[in-house]
Amino acid sequence: MPLPRFDRLPAERRELILGVARRHFAEHGTEGASYNKIIEAAGVSKTAAYHYFDGREDLLTAVLDGVFERLLDALGPWVPARDEADFRAWFAGGSAALAAHLRDHPEDPALADAAIGRTHAGPWPRMVRRPGQPDGQRLGMIRTDVDHGLLVSATAAVIRAADAWALARMTTERVLPEAADFPEDGEAPAQLWCLLYGLWGGAVTAAATTAGEDRTDAR
Template identity: 40%
Template sequence: MAHARFHKLAPERRQAILDAAADEFAEHGFDGASYNRIIEQAGYSKGVAYYYFEGKEDLYATVLEGTVARLVGLVGEWAPPGDAEAFWRELRRSYFALLDFVIADERSARLLRGLSQARLNPKLQAAWQRFEAPMLGWLQRVLADGRAVGAVRTDVPEDLLLAALMGVGQATDLWLLEQWGRAGAPAMRRGAEQVFSLFEDLATQRPPRKPAGPKKR
């Protein structure tokens, strides 16, 4: 995590560092980003930079946390729904609010796409966990509320459903960003409708299965 002294900087100086880092990471990804370029762009010496962060990994994690905080602030607090219809309506609103944010902010979109590096790069496991933990907690609360109103299926273990949705989410996020890169925002929006439908199909409560009858001879 950023050293405590970083948070004691004047807000405009903190933001200058984070903006320079976000630009560099969005343009080049974690592996291609240059800590020296970030420092130069922010107007600091290398020695001073290590006074605020342990290294490039720490700075990258801090930038991602800021991006996630903006997403959380945009979506707002999750309010427990009154029924299944309200649950899916609110979840849809949250999902497409995030989509609009990504379309309107290309730098954040590139940063989010780069999260696949954090998941797969051994150097960035701490950064990935700092991103994943709040997302897992949020999704667990959402699914619990959905089960309470009969919107979310209860015929599979909760941890299995959570793992399945997280896995689908990671894959479809990358797919949507690729759609956007190839064909623009309209294609991304069409793809998002398909993705949300996929989530809904995977998570929706199923009616009880009828027991199989005796086989005919």
């Protein structure tokens, strides 16, 4: 995290420094971006920089924390679901809002995976954690026969794969618009929902599994 002196800077100055750092990390990667080039581009001397951050990793942490918070803000708060339609509506709305945010903030998609990977669970996996998980299980939309940690990890893997797929489509659309095959609005969230619904629901319950084992034993 930034050192206390950084937090005492005017908000505009803090955002300028973090904005420059975000662009460099997005363009050159979290491993490839140069700390010295970042602070130079932000108009910060080396002496001042070490009053604001302990070093490159400290600055990177501040940038990724900011990206993660913006993703959560775009996703919006969890609203308890009354029924399956509510659950689906929240997913669709949150997915569309997040997709719009990523389109409007082109640096965030490049850093989203790193930002999410630093946390136990990212924005979408939060849906299968509390408070969304009890709603989903109560409605029969989230399975109970798989360990919670494994289900969250599997969900995160699906989300990351979908993010990479969407980002590749967005890049193709920008570079070769005549050859782009980017989904219509709402199609990408629908495909993601289809994958996750199969993962979460799967029509597999502990009872069904036990029944299958009993039938196998009987043979």
